[in-house]
Amino acid sequence: MKDPEHAHLLLEMARRDLTALSNMTDRNRFADEIFGFHAQQAVEKALKCRLSEQGIAYPRTHDIEYLIDCLEKNGVGIPSANELVDLNDFAVQYRYEAFDNLEGTLDREAVVMKITALLEEIAKSVNNPA
Secondary structure (H helix, E strand, C coil), X not given: CCCHHHHHHXXXXXXXXXXXXXXXXCCCCCCHHHHHXXXXXXXXXXXXXXXXXXXXXXXXXXXXXXXXXXHXXXXXXXXXXXXXXXXXXXXXXXXHCCHHHCCCCCCHHHHHHHHHHHHHHHHHHXXXXX
């Protein structure tokens, strides 16, 4: 069953994570694992928003790739979300492990831009259901 109220709540929560991210672009003040965690959370909540809006059941999971698969199996593609799958590691792994194991660094501005675009895309469907 479609749940527009829950979808709107999740969208608002994702927007709050995005607001936090937008204020965490300074590497000297915020560690990559903190930024990455909130980035992952914003994407996760956005995808769950779209799932709720479509009435697609999903289990408790932090796996962005799994949530994308749930959408795609139900004919709801969000291609821009695929660019953010690498944030999966921040859901749990880098929350409890040393960050030194991560290859490279996050391009924070690019991540914020991609998540902003994702939320805008999802907000269109949530605010204007077919």
